[in-house]
Amino acid sequence: MGSADRPVLLRWLSRGIRAGLIVGVLLAAFGMYWFLVFLRVEPEPLELDERPLSVQAIRLEAVEAPRIWSGYGSVRPLRSANVSSQVAARVVHRPEGIEAGVPVRAGDVLLELDTSDFERRVEILSAREASLGASLDAIGVRRVRLSEQVEASQDELAVAERDLQRVREAADRGAATESDIDLVLTRARSAQRVTAALQQELEALEPERRRLESELASVVADRRLAEQDLSRTTIVSPIDGVLQEVSADAGELLSPGTSVARVVDLTRVEVPLRVPVSALDAGLGAVRPGDAVTLRADGPTASTWTGHVLRIAPEASSATRSATVFVEVRQTLREGAEGGVVAAGDAPLLRPGQFVTAEVVTGSSSLRLIVPRTAVNGDRVMLARLGAPDPNGDGEEPVLRATPHAVRVLHAMERAMPGLHPTATQWAVLDPLFEGNPAPGDVVIVSNLDEILPGQRVEPDVVNGRASPGAAPTAARPDTTPAPAPGGGGS
Template sequence: MTPKWRKHWFRATAVVLIGGAVAYGILTGKPTPEPQVAPALAPPTVDVLVAQPSPQALSVETQGSVEPLREINLVSQVAGLVVGRAPAFEVGGFFQAEEALVQIEQADYEFAMARAESQVASARQVLAEERGRARQAQREWRDLGTDEANDLFLRKPQIAAAEASLRAAQADLSSARLNLSRTAISAPFNGRISEKMVDEGQYVAPGTVIARAYATDVAQVRLPLTDRQVTLLDLPLSYDNSGDQGQASQVPMVTLNAQFAGRLWTWKGRIVRTDASIDLNSRVVYAVAEVLRPFAKEEGSERPPLAPGLFVSATISGREIPDVVTLPRNALRTDGSVMVVDAQQRAQARPVDVLQSDGRQMWVTGISAGERVVVSDPTVAVAGAPVTVNANEVAGGAN
């Protein structure tokens, strides 16, 4: 190796050695990091409400349509020509019980009644003659000096036949009188005509429907109730071993509201019974509310009648339930529980039974008096974790 190349080789080796020493010094000479304890996070601050359970009666909101309590078809029981009708015999007309609404021609039935009266008179004459002959035959038999005689000689069969003929004639007379009375068609209740099918001058046959009418003394509303709503009410239930419709300890009152002619009107009623079965499609129970005298006009009031077909909203008075707590709606967690703060300042999940709720509040049971319920965002508190309670505790329970 020439001196020139030897010189370059020594220089390169020196650079490599010096660079390696510097790199080793940098890697091994830096200070070792000391472990540090992470700062502890402060417990979340929550707002609480001190539970004060109290007895409360919660009302139930539902809705339905007004229906007549009784609605029937008025049917002609006899044939004939319609010769008259009452002024109330119009759609929407009001009538009184037993008021003649339609009059059918009576001539044929008056003739039938006259013939029946004649038959009754003839039958009475025949019976009287047979009884006279029987008395005469009895005297003749007695004059023969014996006490026994056959029934035919004493005309007992003839008398029995005459009596039967009289009864048949009287029945025909009653039938003719009944048919004559049926020429005047009426309803057995105070009501209103909802539909009419015949008019004056029309011939009707037996069984012809002349009108449809409903009673105006009582209106009813079928109100659907969910299972949760039923738990809040004291409904009148029926049992097959009771002598009457099962009565609740206190019949629930109901307030009906309806919009009519741009104004909101109110009626008072009561829940009188429930439907015979549970709806197969919706699984709801129908409670029936009745309103007395729905068409009566109140003095000094412009309230319209509670007519069938009117859509109403209903507020039903509930039964009193003990130990109910009122909470903000946002206190409820997605799993149906609320968070309470125990004596060790730790959050604990508490299942509750939600009786009713709206967009702002809820009414629950399952919380004891004095328990602190988290009413701020309950998701910031973890069950078993410590929390800091806001100094401003709120007392709650009743509305």
């Protein structure tokens, strides 16, 4: 063998050694495997302990589920009056009991002002009115007399003209002289002048009469204004209500426009309520005039009042993304034991300026499925449904097991439903358009949800019915009227 073939031989020798080692390792591994298989001990089968977990559950039912919207606002009166002085005068009397917080009726006297100047002015204008009336009467009498004198003078003028005509005819026949003509002509012209003067005096009476009538109308108007000012010296309440304040007292000099009192009607108050804009565009769940509203005081007290939506503002606020609905609340008042007024019912007075929160219950509602909010985990609930039989049982009957089921929540609401659950008040309303929702009659697990695993055997205690969970559902189907996506602000 030459030196050139030696490296080739060494390479093949090295490859053979490595292949032998690999085969040896594989044979050793197979030997160890079969040795362990030969030595293994068969385990004894253990019985599976699958005792059911007791849980609380409800059977789904379709119920009326109105949309409830939250809002807030401050109370203001529907009717109020700022009473001001309408004349310049001094206060001479303030009736006893006219104080802030006292109820008053429309027409009740609040203040009395000095009337002396106004009475004198009424007397002066009344006298002037009487004088002008007398002057007009005198003109009427004078007109009648002048009319009679003008008529008599016209008769004399006619006679004189006839005499002049006869004398001229006589002169033509030579039976009268020029002196006779001049004498008769003078008499006729004198009668003509008297008639013209009387006619002019009669015609002058008409402008004088119109002047006096105009002056009389002005005086009558001034007298009526003076009488009105005289009546304004007694300041009265314009409406029924409660005095908020009385800011004038005896001896004070008032000028026109000076505010002296404020009267507030507490029997009807209004709350401009801020609600989400979506509350007006929620389809069947939208707020409408006439919807019931529950108001609550902002504080530790549990006072509530009921009202209704009176009207809705057309514009929304872009800054707060809210709309305004106006809620009217009617209150019955009675006199308090220590004076003032109090509400006739158990609730205290809802006072203007008070801040309140509110819940608007929409009047349009439909039958829909609801579940407690605590039963919804993400987008699913746990149902108790018949599943695989117990492997340790004697028979092959299926047993109840926890089964996850997808849901889609339309909106939430707060309401006591003792017919469904004795204590739950927070509910999730399921969207009727979601076809994957559970069906009426399905049993929804509402307790021990943090312990339950999918497929785990459960023993539900159905609080709103004791029928078998596997029985056919008998509850009414929910309404499937299309509804919009839930908007912010619903509760």
